[in-house]
Amino acid sequence: MSAATEKIAFLRASLARVDGLEAHARVSLGHPTADACLRGGIQKGALHEIYPAAARDEAAASGFAVALAVRVAAKKRVLWLRPDFAALEGGELSALGLLEMGFDPTRMLLLRAADAASALRAALDALSCKALGAIVIEIPGAPKILDLAASRRLVLACAQTGVTAFLLRMMAEPEASAAETRWLIRAARSHPPSGALARATSPASGGGKEEEDWGSPLFETDLVRNRHGRTGHWVIEWSCDDGLFRTANPGAVVSAPSDRPAAAAMERAGRANMSRVA
Amino acid sequence: MPLANARAMLPALDVASADETADRALLESIADWCEHFTPLVALDSPNGLLLDITGASHLFGGEETLLARIRTSLSKQGFAVQGAIAGSVVAAHALARYRNGAIIAPGEEAAAVAPLPVEALDLDTAMTHAFRHAGLKTIGQVSARKRSELTARFGAAMVFALDQTLGRAEKPISPRAALPDYSAERIFAEPVTAEEVILETLRTLAASLGGLLAERGEGARRMEAVFFRADGVVRRLAVETGGPTRDVAIIARLFRERLDALVDPLDPGFGFDLIRLCADRAERCEAGTSPFDARANEEKEIAFLVDRLAARFGAQRILSFRPNDTHIPEAASVVLPAQSAENCTLPWKAIRGRDEAPRRPLRLFARPELIDAVAAVPDGPPLRFRWRRALHEVAIAEGPERIAMEWWRQQTPQPTRDYYRVEDSKGRRFWLYRDGLYHRETDSPRWFLHGLFA
Numbered sequence: 001m002s003a004a005t006e007k008i009a010f011l012r013a014s015l016a017r018v019d020g021l022e023a024h025a026r027v028s029l030g031h032p033t034a035d036a037c038l039r040g041g042i043q044k045g046a047l048h049e050i051y052p053a054a055a056r057d058e059a060a061a062s063g064f065a066v067a068l069a070v071r072v073a074a075k076k077r078v079l080w081l082r083p084d085f086a087a088l089e090g091g092e093l094s095a096l097g098l099l100e101m102g103f104d105p106t107r108m109l110l111l112r113a114a115d116a117a118s119a120l121r122a123a124l125d126a127l128s129c130k131a132l133g134a135i136v137i138e139i140p141g142a143p144k145i146l147d148l149a150a151s152r153r154l155v156l157a158c159a160q161t162g163v164t165a166f167l168l169r170m171m172a173e174p175e176a177s178a179a180e181t182r183w184l185i186r187a188a189r190s191h192p193p194s195g196a197l198a199r200a201t202s203p204a205s206g207g208g209k210e211e212e213d214w215g216s217p218l219f220e221t222d223l224v225r226n227r228h229g230r231t232g233h234w235v236i237e238w239s240c241d242d243g244l245f246r247t248a249n250p251g252a253v254v255s256a257p258s259d260r261p262a263a264a265a266m267e268r269a270g271r272a273n274m275s276r277v278a
Numbered sequence: 279m280p281l282a283n284a285r286a287m288l289p290a291l292d293v294a295s296a297d298e299t300a301d302r303a304l305l306e307s308i309a310d311w312c313e314h315f316t317p318l319v320a321l322d323s324p325n326g327l328l329l330d331i332t333g334a335s336h337l338f339g340g341e342e343t344l345l346a347r348i349r350t351s352l353s354k355q356g357f358a359v360q361g362a363i364a365g366s367v368v369a370a371h372a373l374a375r376y377r378n379g380a381i382i383a384p385g386e387e388a389a390a391v392a393p394l395p396v397e398a399l400d401l402d403t404a405m406t407h408a409f410r411h412a413g414l415k416t417i418g419q420v421s422a423r424k425r426s427e428l429t430a431r432f433g434a435a436m437v438f439a440l441d442q443t444l445g446r447a448e449k450p451i452s453p454r455a456a457l458p459d460y461s462a463e464r465i466f467a468e469p470v471t472a473e474e475v476i477l478e479t480l481r482t483l484a485a486s487l488g489g490l491l492a493e494r495g496e497g498a499r500r501m502e503a504v505f506f507r508a509d510g511v512v513r514r515l516a517v518e519t520g521g522p523t524r525d526v527a528i529i530a531r532l533f534r535e536r537l538d539a540l541v542d543p544l545d546p547g548f549g550f551d552l553i554r555l556c557a558d559r560a561e562r563c564e565a566g567t568s569p570f571d572a573r574a575n576e577e578k579e580i581a582f583l584v585d586r587l588a589a590r591f592g593a594q595r596i597l598s599f600r601p602n603d604t605h606i607p608e609a610a611s612v613v614l615p616a617q618s619a620e621n622c623t624l625p626w627k628a629i630r631g632r633d634e635a636p637r638r639p640l641r642l643f644a645r646p647e648l649i650d651a652v653a654a655v656p657d658g659p660p661l662r663f664r665w666r667r668a669l670h671e672v673a674i675a676e677g678p679e680r681i682a683m684e685w686w687r688q689q690t691p692q693p694t695r696d697y698y699r700v701e702d703s704k705g706r707r708f709w710l711y712r713d714g715l716y717h718r719e720t721d722s723p724r725w726f727l728h729g730l731f732a
Contacts (some may be wrong), residue, residue: 056668056706059641063732066640077580091641091730095599095611099626101732105599106626109580109616111587112595122587131579187705187732190674214676214699214707216635217732220516238732241632 024162027072029236030244035254037223037232038181044072045162046180047155051169053186058090058170060187063101064219065136065166067238070103073133073162079126080102081111081119082138089140090170101217102240107133120150127157127165129273135163140170151177174224175250183224188218188235188248216240218248298324308352309454310512313504314552315344317461318453326374328367328451349379355510362388367449368442372398372417387445392418399443405432417443458518458556459498462486469549470509476505476544477534477551483555484529497522497563501529505544506552513544518593519585520617522563528582535589584616593617601626606684607697607728608642637679637699639709639729649710651725657716659698663708665727670702678712693719699731707731 009237021056024045028035035041042048049069052061080093089091095105111126116139123137137154139146151167155178158165167179174182217238223231235248285291301324309319309327315338318330331344338344338449341363352359365384372391373380376398382390391398394417396409408431414420421444429437441447462483470476480503491497502516517532537544587596598616601624602609613721629637649664659675677698685691693714701707709729714720 044457056704059639059730060706060731066732079583087644091639091643093284093430094614094638094640094642094729095601095608095626096629096638097636097640097642097729097731098599100629101640104693105601105611107620108599109584110597110599110613111591112597113591114595118591122591125590126583129579129583131576132583136370160428174532187707189703189705195433214674214701217707218705219347220705240630240636 024159029068029071030239030242030246031234031236032247034223034232034234034245036220037230038226039229042068042072042077042164043180043228044164045158047158047165047167048150048177049167049169049174049177049182049225051172051174051182051184053184053220055171057186059262060217060219061110061168061170061185062090062093062138063217063238064183064185064221065138065168066098066101066103067217067219068166068241069134069136070101071245075106076133077109079109079111079114079135080138081126081135083113083115083119085141086138086140086170087112090140100240101238102243106141116141117145120145120154123165124153124157125263127154127161127163130161130163132163134166136166136168137172138168138170139172142169142175148176148178151179155179173259179225180227181223184222184224186220186222190218247271262270285642299584301325306454307510307512308357311510312348312508313512313554314506317347317455317457320451326371328370330451330453331363335480345379345381349605364445366442366445367451368439370447372400372443385445387443388421391443391445392416392421396420399436399439401436401439405436408432410723458502458558459496459560460487460490460557461554462490463552463554466549466551466553469546469551470553471546471549473537473544476546476550477530477537479553480533480555481530483553484526484533487555487557488524488526488529491524491548491557491560491563492562495562495564497524498557499523499559499561500557500686501532502556502558503533504554504556505550506554507546508548508551511547515540515544517585517589518617520581520588522561524563528585532585532589535586539590552689588615588617604684605681607638607681608644610638636731640732641705642709642729643727646711646726646728649725649727651710651712651713656723657696657712660700660710660725663700663710663725663727665708670706670708672700673703674701675699681711693723697728 024043026039026041026043028041029038050061050065093110098105098108111119111122113122119137119139123135126132126135154165154167189191215237218235219238220235222233225231236245237248239246283291305321305323305325305327309321312319312329312340313326315544316329316331316334320328322328326386331341335341335344338347345361345363349359349361360374360378361369362377362380362382364370364373364380364382364387366387369382369387369391370535372394372575373382376394377390380390396406396414396417398417403545409420414423421440425437428440438447464479464483470479482648499522500516500518502514507513515533515536517536519532524530593615597613598619600614600619601610603624604610647665649663649665651660653660659677660672662669662671664670675698678696680694680696682694683692695711695713696715697709697711699707707730708727709731711726711728712723713726716722716723
């Protein structure tokens with residue numbers, strides 16, 4: 001056993017050298033099974049893709065991106081890049097919303113690019129700045145410029161400085177890329193809807209201390225691609241106070257895997273064709 | 279003379295209507311070119327330019343050579359040009375129009391302008407007419423009159439104008455641009471066209487400016503490169519930085535970004551014969567921080583990144599958030615260009631308490647979107663709503679959070695909003711509000727979607 005694992009470890013290390021990728025640290029998400037799957041957490045200095053699993057899950061996907069940025073960036077700045085028209089479709093990133101999720105808005109830099117091409121160009125430029133904690137590139141649709149070569153360039157730029165990049169692909173089908181991980185995100189129901197409405201109808205002026213049904217942000221995450229580990233499917237909760245993910249409470253309703261979008265299946269088929277490093 | 283009369287005298291007359299805007303633009307471009315000689319150039323509309331050549335003429339071989347050079351260069355470009363040099367602005371203005379080529383030493387203006395006709399005073403036609411009627415045909419004759427007489431008849435303003443023309447009173451010139459804090463330039467005997475040469479020149483100029491800035495312990499926040507093309511066209515490029523800078527590498531890099539990102543590239547044409555680099559908005563700049571101070575270095579790197587992105591994409595595209603002291607959700611924060619956003623003492627105020635879920639959405643629509651919502655009771659939470667043609671069943675609704683508009687700021691009162699945080703049957707979370715209090719402000723309140731929670 002030991003000989004085999006050693007050999008694998010050696011091969012892995014030599015592959016990493018060939019790739020020119022230094023091993024950057026991994027940041028734990030706080031969710032034990034997800035961390036185990038990711039071998040300790042989300043890889044720093046790599047490209048991670050985040051897709052909303054369905055239409056109208058864009059807000060959940062951006063929430064997940066913010067949460068990951070909080071984990072990875074620690075106290076450093078985060079640069080959020082997006083083309084101009086993204087705000088019309090999905091709304092403007094809100095400073096108070098960031099604050100409520102546990103991210104200090106003063107640490108956020110926002111770049112409004114004219115189009116996807118200049119957003120990518122700026123991302124490459126920004127990835128050369130070691131002082132950044134993470135960058136989030138929000139690209140709506142599937143512009144031609146964002147192809148395998150473009151994602152490869154991003155991966156190399158990330159690896160060189162150790163800055164982590166999150167590619168937030170709104171309104172797009174997953175396509176071939178060189179990313180380290182790919183996440184499909186959908187919003188999860190916070191509680192079974194037992195009489196929640198009835199209670200909420202009553203005036204909320206009763207001191208504001210009463211228990212709310214509305215809980216922390218909940219994500220149903222589908223890790224459909226992981227270059228250095230297994231994939232998985234979890235419902236995880238973001239704790240805004242601690243800046244950590246945690247296991248969602250058992251009351252959460254999880255939709256059956258059967259209703260996952262066709263995209264996930266396509267992705268799995270497509271992945272088989274792609275060469276894998278590990 | 280009416281046009282009809284003129285046509286009668288000269289049937290082949292070519293008529294064009296005056297285009298003041300184009301004339302002005304032309305005058306501006308001539309003024310740009312004149313910055314070759316001095317940075318202080320003022321427009322003397324509609325057809326003149328004033329150049330303050332104090333301390334500059336010796337660089338061009340003396341006043342005579344300078345004047346001759348300006349006049350010949352402009353006439354070669356096809357302009358009919360007249361010029362004069364004098365110790366006071368108004369005297370020079372009058373001499374240029376009535377004694378082309380005159381160069382008058384300071385103190386001799388009165389003698390020089392005396393033979394000029396009264397029109398040279400640039401007074402209104404009624405006054406000039408009155409002088410002519412009174413038999414005063416030259417400035418000398420007017421100035422020989424007693425001042426009390428002139429003041430009584432024509433007013434103090436006329437006497438002041440006369441004094442200015444005679445060089446007894448000063449009129450300041452108002453140059454088009456303020457004098458830069460620092461500037462360095464390089465003249466080329468042979469016009470240059472290659473981009474590498476241009477960038478290298480900017481680098482050398484930045485180095486010499488950096489030396490000047492370092493001597494006084496300052497750094498500049500704005501740098502402007504001015505390119506004088508051999509055929510008279512002038513092009514300016516500016517880069518700004520978030521903090522005072524005098525680092526050559528940084529300045530050169532910013533100019534390279536700026537040149538790369540130009541929509542209309544710098545067209546050297548027949549080449550540039552003068553490149554000037556000006557530094558503006560100089561501020562105190564401490565000598566480099568210790569390389570071991572990780573935090574300060576990080577800040578520096580971020581500032582450099584912001585400057586670079588601003589040079590490439592424009593300062594208004596790289597933004598940062600600052601809090602704003604209001605409870606209106608869409609105004610609670612402002613986005614400012616990251617370069618100019620100063621540190622703000624106002625703290626961010628979280629709305630949720632500990633262990634509570636977010637109370638403000640992550641994505642906020644700049645313009646709340648009108649939705650069709652159905653509520654069980656007119657002042658209750660919504661049961662279902664339709665947004666962008668899709669129907670959402672409300673599973674959980676928290677609220678209302680009542681937010682009144684700021685009546686002390688608005689002219690027309692705006693309705694109070696009752697905000698609900700709702701979750702639909704799929705778990706997506708929305709921030710909706712009812713516009714107006716039922717029965718008190720409106721009987722058929724409209725619903726809006728304002729934001730999306732994660």
